[in-house]
């Protein structure tokens with residue numbers, strides 16, 4: 263299991279004065295998306311078995327996807343679990359459109375693309391029924407200095423807001439941002455688009471390489487729809503208990 267090695271978590275306090283409304287989700291477990299950032303399908307299936315019915319939604323990204331995880335995604339969806347394909351597509355429009363079209367047959371519920379206008383338009387063109395496209399605004403491992411180093415002339419909060427507005431205009435289904443921006447993103451995109459927040463750290467856990475972090479309880483107050491949690495669960499001595507504790511904080 264990957265170890266968290268740096269920066270003890272202090273967190274960003276939720277800034278919304280009173281609790282923002284969350285969208286209706288019948289089963290509170292659906293709010294938690296467990297990131298299967300693991301080296302093999304065997305390891306992922308072992309974790310899913312240990313978590314049991316404490317989680318209903320799993321994310322497959324680069325690490326597992328390139329190690330047999332795409333076939334696993336189809337098997338999990340066939341078992342009735344929800345799957346988030348975190349492919350973070352970004353390429354010329356034709357390649358993105360056709361890639362999204364291929365992924366539309368996987369049974370996944372969510373697929374990520376980076377929030378560049380050309381990429382988002384292509385993703386909307388390729389989107390098949392049943393697949394929701396999430397646009398990643400600014401990665402939660404970035405702070406203002408990282409954005410400047412990458413050549414952006416805007417602080418992270420402004421870049422997130424700009425991309426959220428573009429995503430809504432283009433017809434993207436949901437946004438990935440940190441919980442710190444969730445309140446402002448909700449005001450920009452309205453109630454009908456999903457807000458999905460990684461960079462979630464239960465109190466006392468380490469941030470690792472995440473820079474814009476928040477606890478599940480604080481994220482709940484700012485109107486997120488789903489949180490994405492990886493290492494605090496994959497690295498826990500009891501992943502099932504950790505997942506249950508996070509769902510309880512979100513409920």
Ligand SMILES: O=C(O)c1cc(=O)[nH]c(=O)n1[C@@H]1O[C@H](COP(=O)(O)O)[C@@H](O)[C@H]1O
Pocket residue numbers: 297299323348374398400401402403438439460461462470472490491492493494
């Ligand atoms: O698209 C994502 O899921 C994502 C976007 C982002 O801005 N930040 C981010 O951490 N993620 C993903 O969310 C997960 C977070 O994992 P942990 O930091 O281990 O909880 C990883 O799988 C990341 O790839």
